[in-house]
Amino acid sequence: MASANNSGSTTAGSIAVREAGAPDELAGPGTGRMVSQPADARQVAVASYDVHDFGVPTGREEDWRFTPLDRLRGLHDGTFGTVGELSVEVEAPSGVVVETVGRDDARLGKAGAPVDRVAAQAYSSFEKATVVTFPRELAPGEPVVVRTRGAGTTGFGHLTVVVEAFAEAVLVLDHAGKASYADNVEYLVADGARLTVISVQDWDAGSVHLAHHVARLGRDATFKSVAVTLGGDVVRLFPRVVYDAPGGDAALYGLYFADSGQHLEHRLFVDHDVPRCRSLVTYKGALQGVDARTVWIGDVLIRAAAEGTDTYELNRNLLLTEGARADSVPNLEIETGEIAGAGHASATGRFDDEQLFYLQSRGIPADEARRLVVRGFFAEVLAQIGIPALQEQLMLRIEAELEASV
Template structure:
């Protein structure tokens, strides 16, 4: 087994695998129970709802080596402070069912077990879950907005979004306020259904947010996510995509802007384990200021049974100032040669002085020219949101971040 890249060379893979004896659960990175896996995989697979099944990370593990554990406020080792509740509000159009349920609700955890210790901690600690259901063939035409506002405490949450057969849905997740917060978010997209999710992380300074997101796609289901990460001290998102039947189509987009001292981390895992499914990943980030840090890990696994898979992942990073650092690690592991296409690309570069000079030579002030270049860099991904008002608000927020350093 080998990992392929866009230059045609091959290297050892770094992809999580299914846990032996648990075919319905995706097993992700960790160092707990040993399970059956490819000989050259560098990670040990663990998938569990129980935090005790995951050892406390020490930073030497592949899946934690980029994360500043000392800034997680105890979420990774159980030393977090008093637990409170983040305020969760849901705004939904007619026809959409919104419920607050207990831990024993059968829909909670249906997408799959957590694959790291913090996600398992969040699953073990939440008291109430929010379940949003789009009934069969419903197409409300307006988005559901789920607002999570931190209240200055440590909190754990759980959200389940269920889109039934042939329904069409748009969900906006907004995170604001100040908190130390960990949550699990699951998206159940049934046969022929379509779901678009826009997740905005705009926390106040000093906040910590670790999220585990799972999308499970049925036959011919379509899933699109756009992650926008701007605020917070440390934010780590772990989106996963799992296919239950052929024809699934997943598009994962993201933009992030890291200021001085911020750590913004995005880890993606797309598990192609059934035939004739598609995935497209496009993330772009900008960094400015001393010790601004971003991490992007894109793992795509094409299993032996996934013939006809078509996949591509792309990451671009723009360094606006000295002292910023972007880590970008695309991984593509292929177990079958019968695929439609597969590739990945990654690039990190400094702000283009030639572009800036070109614009200034035509009478555009330096600050305005800088804004135009950054706006153009992000425009492709922001346009995927499909909600003009939200697009403009987020672009204005990005420009405000940019102007703060000028």
């Protein structure tokens, strides 16, 4: 095995995940944080739809060591109490099929089994699921919007998105209100299909959200995800990508802004296990205030069979004030030398004083200069959304956070 890194640090192995009696098609989170680790450190983790197949996290496990378990409202250990319902509304253009189904629907769970206890808890606990289907060759030209709203309750959810062959789809997931919520979202992207997902987490203060997103890509399928995380006390997102055939192309973008006391965690896994697929990961975050905390884990595994893989992952964090902490852990494991390219990079730093001085020396007030720097920092990710009104709405939301800190 060989490891590659252009960030000036060594990498650690990933945790392989195997379902009992199933092919080695799933993978879980990685191990280590910017440390050297031998290839045989990779372990086999559980993948199951049943919560009872998982032990209760203690915080000593690699995939839970950054997460504040005491703030999860019992979603991780079953002590969450009475379960209510969150409101889920779907706005869809003509031709898109939207259904509310029960747990016995055969389309649920096809993307892969959960790989941690909270995801399994969510899968074991939801009563109704939403299925959104884009029929073959459909290109509606307008996004489907799924609005999830909390009213102070604890809840579990499930969303399955089916994009049939050669269809082109845009999906917006909009989360708001107050809740303790865990859910699974699966994307089944068929041969030649294209799916763009914009997931916005803008919960009220006091909210906890733990979400698992799994994208399964067919031959020559294209998947783009843009995750924007702004609100909530604790938000932990776990996106995964798996490939069913050559030619798959995945681009994962993310933007997060942590204020005082917030814990925002993004833990990604891209499993290259078939030849000639591509992945690009770009996440950027800003932090301000005492005890503002972000965690970004980017795991990419290129298996021996995945010749011709092209992958790159990048994470950047901007510390706006003292007392904020950002953990960034890019992991890249390569089991074949026959690849097109692979690399990763990570950096965390404060405002560039020279930039601020340059702007202020030209008559721009300090608070406006800060906004301009942050707007430029996030512009690359926001541009990937492709919906101008939503892009501007999110930037105004970020600038409102900056205003509150001045």
